[in-house]
Amino acid sequence: xxxxxxxxxxxxxxxxSYQRFVHSAVEQTRLRTALTPHPSQEKFKFIKPSDxxxxxxxxxxxxxxxxxxxxxxxxxxxxxxxxxxxxxSEPEYDLPIFCANAFTTxxxxxxxxxxxxxxxxxxxxxxKDKYYRNLMxxxxxxxxxxxxxxxxxxxxxxxxxxxxxxxxxxxxxxxHHVLYSALTEYYKVWLExxxxxxxxxxxxxxxxxxxxxxxxxxxxxxxxPGYPLLKKLIGExxxxxxxxxxxxxxxNSLGSKSFLDYFPEYARDDGTVNKKRSMMGKSFEARPWDxxxxxxxxxxxx
Ligand code: BLA
Numbered sequence: 001x002x003x004x005x006x007x008x009x010x011x012x013x014x015x016x017s018y019q020r021f022v023h024s025a026v027e028q029t030r031l032r033t034a035l036t037p038h039p040s041q042e043k044f045k046f047i048k049p050s051d052x053x054x055x056x057x058x059x060x061x062x063x064x065x066x067x068x069x070x071x072x073x074x075x076x077x078x079x080x081x082x083x084x085x086x087x088x089s090e091p092e093y094d095l096p097i098f099c100a101n102a103f104t105t106x107x108x109x110x111x112x113x114x115x116x117x118x119x120x121x122x123x124x125x126x127x128k129d130k131y132y133r134n135l136m137x138x139x140x141x142x143x144x145x146x147x148x149x150x151x152x153x154x155x156x157x158x159x160x161x162x163x164x165x166x167x168x169x170x171x172x173x174x175x176h177h178v179l180y181s182a183l184t185e186y187y188k189v190w191l192e193x194x195x196x197x198x199x200x201x202x203x204x205x206x207x208x209x210x211x212x213x214x215x216x217x218x219x220x221x222x223x224x225p226g227y228p229l230l231k232k233l234i235g236e237x238x239x240x241x242x243x244x245x246x247x248x249x250x251x252n253s254l255g256s257k258s259f260l261d262y263f264p265e266y267a268r269d270d271g272t273v274n275k276k277r278s279m280m281g282k283s284f285e286a287r288p289w290d291x292x293x294x295x296x297x298x299x300x301x302x
Contacts, residue, residue, distance in 0.1 A: 014104040015073075015081035017176050021100075021183045022059065022071045022085060029069065032191055035061040038068060044246045049233040053077060056233070058246060065089055065194055068249055072242075074233065080105055084226060084247060085183075087190060091210035091254070093197045094118050096131055096161065098190040100183055103226070109171045110149070111179060112156075113186055114164040115193075118212040121161060122295040128162070132293045135163050135189060140291065145178045148287045154280035155223070155263075159216060162293035214255030215262045221248040222259045223277050 029035060038060035047056050053076055060070035067090045074082035081104040089095035096115035103110045115135075121128040139162070146167040160166065165182055169175045200206050221244050230239040244251050260267050266274045288297025 014102070014109060014171050014176050015075040015077075017180050018073050018081060018083035018102065019057070019075075021083065021180060022057075022073060024184065025071075025085065025187050026059070026061075026069075028188065028191060029061075029063065029066075032195060033063040033066070035063050035069070038062050038070065038249070040068075040070070040246045040249050044242060047234060047238065047242065050235070051076070051233065054080075054233060058242075060246065060249070065093055065095075065197060067091075070246060070249070072247060074229075078106065080229070082226065082229070086247070088213060088250065089194065089197070091206050091213065092199045093194075094127070094200065094205075094209050094212075095193055095197055096190070097213070097216060098187060100186070101226075102179070103229075104171050106171065108168050109175065109179070111146070111165065111167050111169075112160075113179075113182055114161050114166075115186065115190055116159050116216065117161045118209060118216070120158060121293075122158075122298075128293055131193065132162050136291060136293050138185065138189070139163050139165075139289075142178070142182050143287070145175075146182060150285065151282040152284055153225075153278040154283045155219075155278050157284060157288070157297070159219065162289040162295070211255050211257075213250065214257065217248040217251040217254065218257070218259050218262055221251040222273065224248075225277065 026035070041058070041060045044058040044060075047058060049056055055075045057073045058071070060068060062068060067088045069087040070085075072082070072084040074080060081102075083100060083102040085098070085100040087098040096117050099112060099114045099116045101112045115131065117127060117131070119127040121132065142165055146165050146169070149166045149168040152166060165186075200209065224243065224247070227239060227243060230242060233239070234242065259273055265279050266276075268274050284297050288295060290296050
């Protein structure tokens with residue numbers, strides 16, 4: 001309530017810059033394609049946290065080629081600011097998943113910004129070359145101002161591309177200014193790739209794309225690091241619905257495999273899913289890709 005004029009200035013700045021990004025990304029998308037409200041928007045648009053000082057904003061759309069474009073922001077004055085923005089193509093396209101996640105407190109911002117690959121680019125060189133070869137200069141551009149965030153949950157790395165910006169920084173106005181540029185630039189790249197994408201006609205390849213996206217959704221639906229906070233804000237049952245029917249919508253419709261089908265190492269003796277976020281622990285002290293996008297972090301034991 002009191003706070004004072006200067007208190008948490010950087011943090012307030014972060015929240016408003018996340019809103020500004022969402023607004024501008026939606027506008028940029030509208031300039032290129034026709035957005036239609038996604039059915040998930042109805043249910044979650046007016047979701048209210050029990051705590052009056054926290055504001056949640058949820059938006060979702062679909063468009064030609066785009067199965068789901070959705071955004072969630074959480075703002076609690078002088079405290080927590082969250083951005084979770086993602087875009088998923090229709091399975092007729094093998095486009096990477098646009099992924100922008102930022103979690104900001106007065107002490108630090110934790111950021112993941114990436115075009116998450118649909119396929120494992122440590123083994124699939126064709127996919128890596130198709131989408132990332134030309135994008136490597138982006139990493140050079142931002143790696144100094146938004147440096148590698150240090151050891152990371154090893155499982156997460158499998159979903160990241162060689163151009164991922166994984167970083168933590170002090171939430172100053174200048175840092176958020178750089179982040180805003182990176183968000184805008186990465187999203188523009190995703191929109192351009194989407195414009196250029198041609199429809200896959202091969203049934204088997206469409207099914208394969210759908211399953212790859214489903215595997216990704218299944219992972220994030222079960223293990224997203226944001227879940228505990230959402231649970232605290234809106235309660236367990238609403239948080240579960242928000243995650244599976246809004247943030248990772250498609251987890252119950254794009255495929256029928258279960259979390260343990262994809263990630264059997266999480267099976268406990270009684271057949272339930274191990275609640276740990278990571279079986280492998282944290283690893284990768286430094287960026288595990290070279291400047292050409294080649295993975296160089298194999299068997300990094302930390
Ligand atoms: C922390 N969020 C993190 C971390 C990552 C991500 C990598 C660092 C901790 C770790 O190594 O796991 C984000 N991880 C991702 C993303 C992918 C992934 C995007 O695997 C994609 C494949 N973060 C959010 C939202 C909230 C949030 C919506 O995106 C809250 C509502 C919170 N993220 C959050 C918090 C932490 C965090 C509280 C710190 C706690 C922790 O380390 O577990």
